[in-house]
Amino acid sequence: MPSALINVPAKAKRGDIIEIKSLMSHVMETGYRHTASGEVVPRDIITSFACRYNGNEVFRADLFPAIAANPFITFFTTATESGKFEFEWLGDNGFSETASASIIVE
Amino acid sequence: MKLVCLIVMAGLLAADAFAAEIPSAERRSGYSFMTPDTRAMQDDDTANPGMLGVLDGEKLWNRKAGAADKSCADCHDDARASMKGIAAHYPAFDKALGRPVDLEQRINLCRANHQQASPLAYESRDLLALTAFVARQSRGTKIETGSDPQLAPFIAKGRELFMQRQGQLNLGCTNCHDDNWDKRLAGSAITQAHPTGYPLYRLEWQSLGSLQRRLRACITGIRAQAYDYGAPELVELELYLMSRAKGRPMEAPAVRP
DSSP: OOOEEEEOOSEEOTTOEEEEEEEEOOOOBOSOOBOTTSOBOOOBOEEEEEEEETTEEEEEEEOOTTSOSSOEEEEEEEOOSSEEEEEEEEEGGGOEEEEEEEEEEO | OHHHHHHHHHHHHHHOOOOOOOOGGGOOOGGGGSOHHHHHHHHOTTTOTHHHHHHHHHHHHTSOBTTTTBOHHHHHOOHHHHTTTTGGGOSEEETTTTEEEOHHHHHHHHIIIIIOOOOOOTTOHHHHHHHHHHHHTTTTOBOOTTOSGGGHHHHHHHHHHHHOOBTTTTBOHHHHHTTSTTSEETTEEOOOOOOOSOSEEETTTTEEEOHHHHHHHHHHHTTOOOOOTTOHHHHHHHHHHHHHTTTSBOOOSOEEO
């Protein structure tokens, strides 16, 4: 199973703007490269990333071949209530990974 | 463009025939040559892609392997305690072989002797991950490589190779990394070549890579024939470089541009 690194503040005050960081292990093979014998290396990338905060989607991104290996995605959201952030990465060849992190909002 | 720069550099270097070692107090990690952005990436464990390798390595550490059906953890327990500071002594002298071995070779020797498992290929994901996991436990430890007196002849051989001009460009490592480390080559900082953070994540590679990969790339860059992975010459060069970096803190897994 590929590794993911998630950074969500453990605690925040209600209304705080918090930064969420995510790093997913993936080769992000563009599909534009060739082997020494001239064959195309098939595309293998993550195509979408989404983050849900207590079930509500707060961030979504589509990914394309020009994105480097091990995509690092960071974004901001407002801390509204205690609960869970769920992350989902989908990609070529049935790639599907999830991760989660919890937050306490005071 | 790169070629022109190299030729200009070669001309400059030929004029500067006297190689001088960098005084110990002025030795600086490649980290200090990086942009603030790249430093920030290395410093934050949730932004440093090398940490993905460390996570993979931790899983492998606890996974049983080979005919002996033993994991690394079965003998060494918690790596956070047992592997603390270990990487800062590598390459180290191996009594059975009578020569120095680097961390990758030590892991493979352990696999062969204690796990009865097949060796992991150089630059394979698994070997890099395990090495990164072990090296991570030495972060902040000062490099001690070379304190073993049995290593002295091998350090001398590594030093000789470092000083030796070779390849079509007729350059030795020293011509860039001792004499011109404060300059730039094709837009990039040359640096002093202290291997403080291997295996490290190079943005250019988009993956973790070993010091041997870095050395082979440099040797190809001066248009010499690169030694094979695991060649004694590369280990001696690693050994010399680590002993030259003595006292610098370990950064593994580092990030480099």
